Amino acid sequence: MSSSLSEKIFRTILGAFGVFIVLLMFSVAIFLTVGAWPVIRHGLSDFVQTQTWNPVNGQFGALAVLFGTLVSSSIAIAIAAPLGVGAAIFLKELAPARVASVFSFLIEMLAAVPSVIFGLWGFFVLAPAIRDHVAPIFYPLGEYVPIFRGPSYGVGILTAGVVLALMILPTMAAIVREIFSAVPQHQREAALGLGSTRWEAVRVAVLAPSKPGILSAAVLATARALGETMAVTMVIGNRNAVSLSLFDPGQSMASLIANEYAEASDSRHIAALMAVGLLLLVISLVVNAVARIIAKRSAAKWK
Amino acid sequence: MEHNGSYSGHNGSYSSHNGHVSLVGHGDNFESQTILESKDLDAWFGSHHVVKSVSLHFFSRTVSAIIGPSGCGKSTFLRCLNRMHEEIPGARAKGVVNFQGKNIYDMFSEPANVRRHIGMVFQKPNPFPAMSIFENVIIGLKLAGVKKGYVLNDIAEACLKQVGLWDEVKDKLSAPGLSLSGGQQQRLCIARALAMAPEVILMDEPTSALDPISTARIEELLVELKKTVSIVIVTHNMQQAARISDTTAFLLSGDLVEFGRTGEIFTNPRKSETERYITGRFG
Numbered sequence: 001m002s003s004s005l006s007e008k009i010f011r012t013i014l015g016a017f018g019v020f021i022v023l024l025m026f027s028v029a030i031f032l033t034v035g036a037w038p039v040i041r042h043g044l045s046d047f048v049q050t051q052t053w054n055p056v057n058g059q060f061g062a063l064a065v066l067f068g069t070l071v072s073s074s075i076a077i078a079i080a081a082p083l084g085v086g087a088a089i090f091l092k093e094l095a096p097a098r099v100a101s102v103f104s105f106l107i108e109m110l111a112a113v114p115s116v117i118f119g120l121w122g123f124f125v126l127a128p129a130i131r132d133h134v135a136p137i138f139y140p141l142g143e144y145v146p147i148f149r150g151p152s153y154g155v156g157i158l159t160a161g162v163v164l165a166l167m168i169l170p171t172m173a174a175i176v177r178e179i180f181s182a183v184p185q186h187q188r189e190a191a192l193g194l195g196s197t198r199w200e201a202v203r204v205a206v207l208a209p210s211k212p213g214i215l216s217a218a219v220l221a222t223a224r225a226l227g228e229t230m231a232v233t234m235v236i237g238n239r240n241a242v243s244l245s246l247f248d249p250g251q252s253m254a255s256l257i258a259n260e261y262a263e264a265s266d267s268r269h270i271a272a273l274m275a276v277g278l279l280l281l282v283i284s285l286v287v288n289a290v291a292r293i294i295a296k297r298s299a300a301k302w303k
Numbered sequence: 304m305e306h307n308g309s310y311s312g313h314n315g316s317y318s319s320h321n322g323h324v325s326l327v328g329h330g331d332n333f334e335s336q337t338i339l340e341s342k343d344l345d346a347w348f349g350s351h352h353v354v355k356s357v358s359l360h361f362f363s364r365t366v367s368a369i370i371g372p373s374g375c376g377k378s379t380f381l382r383c384l385n386r387m388h389e390e391i392p393g394a395r396a397k398g399v400v401n402f403q404g405k406n407i408y409d410m411f412s413e414p415a416n417v418r419r420h421i422g423m424v425f426q427k428p429n430p431f432p433a434m435s436i437f438e439n440v441i442i443g444l445k446l447a448g449v450k451k452g453y454v455l456n457d458i459a460e461a462c463l464k465q466v467g468l469w470d471e472v473k474d475k476l477s478a479p480g481l482s483l484s485g486g487q488q489q490r491l492c493i494a495r496a497l498a499m500a501p502e503v504i505l506m507d508e509p510t511s512a513l514d515p516i517s518t519a520r521i522e523e524l525l526v527e528l529k530k531t532v533s534i535v536i537v538t539h540n541m542q543q544a545a546r547i548s549d550t551t552a553f554l555l556s557g558d559l560v561e562f563g564r565t566g567e568i569f570t571n572p573r574k575s576e577t578e579r580y581i582t583g584r585f586g
Contacts, residue, residue, distance in 0.1 A: 097392055186429045190492070192390060194443030194499060195419030204442060208433040 032281060035274030038267065047275060053240040053256070055264070060272035062279060064240045068157060068250035069280070072232065073225040075161025075246070076168055081218045083165070084172025085207075091173070092180040093202045104177070111170035119234030122163040127154030127235055130162075135247050142245070152247035153237065160236040160252070164228055168221040175220065179213035180206055212298030219291035227284050229254035253280040338363040338533050339384060339421070339503055344398035346379050346388055353379045355557040356398070361503070361550075366525055366534045368548035368565065370541060372580065376557040377537045381505050384535065385421035386414040403502070419447065422501035426508045428488035430480030430495070437476040439491055443499045462494040466524055486517025490524065497532070504528075506536040510543065522547050541581055545569050553577045 033040070039047055039060070050061020087107065091100045135152035142148040152158075183206050191201035207214075237249020238259055251259075253276050264270045339361040346354035353376045361367045369377045382388040383396045386407060400407045407417045430439045440459040441449075449455060459476075463469040468490045472483070480491055489509060496504050506525075510518040525534055525547050538544050544551050545565060552562040553576075561568060561577045572578045579585055 184429075186425055186427055187431065189387060189390065189423070189425065190429045190431065190495075191442075191446075192387065192415075193385070193418055193423035193425075194446065194495065195415050195417075196443070196446045197415050200446050204431065204446065208431070211433070 029278075029281065032274055032278040036271055036278045038271040039275040044275070044279075047272075048279070051242050053251075053272075055260070055266075055269045058266075058268055060268065060275075062253070062272075062276055064242050065251050065253045065256045065276060066279070067242045068160075068236065069226055069252040069254070069283075071246075072157050072160040072164055072236065072250070072252055073222050075158060076164035076225040077218055077222045079162065079165035080169045080172045080221060081214075084169055084217070084221070085176050085214060087169070087173040088176035088180055089202060089206075092177050093206060094198070107170050107173050110166070111174075115167070115228065115230040116234070118163050118167055119231035122159060122231060122235040123155065126162060127159050130154060130156075130159055130247075138247075146244040147246050149245040150247055153249060155235050155237040155249055156247050157236065157243075157250045158246040160232045160250070161246075163231050163235055164225045167228060167231060168224050171224055172217055172221045175217035176210070176214055179210045179217065182213075183209060212294055216291045216294035216298065219287055219294065223284055223287040223291060226287065227254055227280060229258050233258045253277075336363045337361065338403060339535070340401050341380075341384065342399040342401070344380065344383055344396065344400060346376070346383050346396040347394065348379075348391070349393045353557050354383065354396075357554070357557075357559045359552055359559060359562060361533060361535055363533055364529050364531075365549035366529050366536060366547050368544035368551045369535065369537045369554060370539070370544050370551060370580075371554035371560075372585065373539065375554045377554045378507050380554065381507055381535060381537045384503075384505055385418050385423060387418070387423060389414070419443075419499055420501055421503045421505060422496035422499055424489070424492050424496055424504060424506045424509045427512050428485055428492055430483075430488050430491050432479065432481050434480055435477045436472050436480050436483070436491060439480040440494050440498050443495060447499070458498050459494075462497045463491075465497055465528070466490040466494045467520070468494060484517070486513050486520060489513060489517070489521060493521075493524065493528075497528075501532060503533045503535065506534060508537055508539060511539065518543075541569075553580065555580070 047060070048062050048066060050059070051063040052059045052061050053064060054060075087103075091104055091107075095103065131152045131154035135150055138148035139150045142150050187205040187209070188201050191205040192198075196204060232252050233255035236252055236255050238251055238255060239249040240251045240256070241248075243250065257273055257277055257280075260269070261273055264273055337360050341357055341359050343356045343358055344354060345352065345356055355376075357376075357380055369381060371377045379388055383398075384400055386396075388394050388396050396408070398408070402417070402421060406412065407421075430436075431442065434442060437459055440462055441455045444455060444458060460469060460473075463472060468487060471487065472478075472491075475482075480488065483491060489512075493504075493509075510521050513521065522543060525536065528534060529549075536544075536548065548565045550563065551565045551568040553560045553568065553572075553574075555576055561572060561574045563573075568577065569581055572581065
């Protein structure tokens with residue numbers, strides 16, 4: 001009797017924990033929706049299509065920050081995906097066990113570096129390097145291709161993208177390594193048994209069946225980049241404008257909120273920031289959900 | 304070619320002349336050429352000595368069985384014959400394996416090249432899941448640089464016919480390899496190995512994951528295949544060894560106990576361990 005009673009109490013407590021997490025999630029969404037209501041009421045489509053963000057004149061549009069977030073995250077995943085897959089191939093398929101464990105440890109430590117440290121490094125090391133050494137190479141090209149148009153101030157969309165790439169690289173490498181670990185050894189041996197080289201075996205037996213998993217890892221890593229705030233705020237340049245050049249300063253949704261939340265006093269400014277926050281939340285949730293759906297669809301392959 | 308003493312008995316033993324090894328002391332003498340032989344082959348996993356100085360002959364166009372209880376080193380020995388053993392971290396092998404008279408452990412020998420001539424079929428059917436039936440058969444050729452579509456089509460058809468799978472799959476060649484039944488998948492894997500036109504195919508308990516009917520089909524297939532390719536098969540199923548093999552080697556704790564003609568091993572074994580094993584008293 002008493003044991004069944006204690007079981008009931010135990011279950012109720014644990015159930016309450018579960019419900020609490022769900023409620024927390026909903027309360028955040030509700031808080032943002034209520035806060036952003038004055039903007040939503042006027043129509044979100046106008047809000048996301050307007051570029052101008054000028055709190056002084058009371059003009060609020062989210063196009064520039066939407067653009068900044070999407071472009072910097074795209075740069076990040078374009079760099080981190082091949083590097084992460086390459087690192088995973090090295091760690092799982094080529095390196096001797098001892099070397100692999102040392103490298104895995106270092107990559108995991110990269111994930112432990114605080115965001116603000118990446119920001120400092122990005123601002124004092126990467127930004128000057130891009131301004132003085134990388135951007136000038138592309139200036140001649142910039143005459144014809146707007147995305148390379150100069151001059152570079154160091155901080156900007158590209159710098160933010162590169163810093164983000166380093167920050168999501170551990171996630172990418174770790175997930176892809178796990179995907180490779182799920183490939184049974186007999187698949188590699190099947191390829192080797194046909195006279196393939198080590199690299200061919202990796203391509204045929206490991207990379208080919210892992211494609212959906214790698215895609216899902218890339219989407220998950222992108223989701224991390226979308227919301228990253230501190231480091232981006234320090235290196236993106238903080239200018240609310242859409243500019244095609246990768247060297248120009250920009251603004252992301254997260255950096256905009258971080259920059260302005262403390263000084264927003266009038267209610268329309270606050271509502272606009274809430275609306276940007278709501279947009280960021282929705283995009284992040286959707287991207288995460290997509291990653292999980294891809295992962296689930298590709299999961300049941302190995303019996 | 305010199306023998307060590309382990310199988311120089313009287314009845315059913317082998318003697319060799321000028322690279323030819325002939326079976327003497329039998330009514331139905333056959334003479335066959337050695338295609339593959341190991342000489343004092345040792346293999347380890349880390350510090351664990353799994354195969355101990357095994358010397359064995361395999362003859363051209365025969366089915367050679369390797370039997371023994373679990374953990375006797377028979378699979379490891381087999382995997383040394385095309386340098387697959389060394390792909391496992393911590394695994395190593397020492398000794399000589401002559402394929403057509405050349406040592407595959409020679410410093411100039413390329414493992415990938417060795418495996419093109421000495422193919423492999425595994426315990427669990429392992430078609431590539433991201434590939435169709437057709438792609439599974441020709442992937443080895445593609446990796447080897449064969450590009451012409453009609454060549455690939457012809458070889459795929461010939462190999463699928465050879466394993467008796469053509470009529471079952473000819474209308475769904477682009478279906479995933481994994482859509483086939485277990486027995487069909489294993490025959491697909493044999494077709495995949497045959498496509499490389501290897502001289503030898505090593506088979507590591509190829510029917511242990513299959514039902515009795517699929518097993519019977521594969522056994523018939525192996526007897527048919529030995530007309531064109533030499534087969535070395537590891538099996539824990541002694542009836543299987545007795546049914547399909549020409550020679551049988553019995554391994555115990557990494558040592559070669561006895562090697563000879565299959566009929567001889569099963570009816571008149573020379574060593575008491577062999578007799579006890581094949582009569583089911585251990586293992």
